């Protein structure tokens with residue numbers, strides 16, 4: 197691949213690892229607040245982000261290029277409330293969507309159709325990521341500081357499970 201494309205994919209790999217770190221940090225925050233369902237949602241989300249980073253890791257290698265791992269930024273550790281945390285999740289996912297779009301723009305400008313095709317999985321994934329995070333955000337807003345509402349939502353979020361991707365053929 198063009199060196200610019202390899203560098204940009206390596207940066208995205210780092211961004212996905214950061215996302216995983218961010219959600220693990222939010223999970224730890226929720227554990228400390230005894231909100232184990234919210235913590236579970238974050239744990240699953242962190243696993244998804246790790247899966248995203250491995251998808252990029254594998255793709256760079258598949259193209260015969262070199263994965264370079266850089267330092268991962270420290271995530272925040274405290275949030276005011278579930279509302280603030282989920283506002284952060286949603287805005288973070290919107291930011292990631294912007295990064296993916298920039299990668300697609302670069303692939304197109306380089307005429308790298310294979311990478312553009314690879315990235316389309318992430319384009320679709322970001323639609324789901326924004327939908328799921330804004331969905332939980334809406335529910336947190338509806339619970340509106342009512343303890344019973346938050347407890348009900350905590351029970352609901354406890355149900356989320358990680359679905360590992362199907363093995364590659």
Ligand SMILES: [Fe+2]
Pocket residue numbers: 212215244245248292
């Ligand atoms: Fe991701």
Ligand SMILES: [Fe+2]
Pocket residue numbers: 215245289292325
């Ligand atoms: Fe994400």
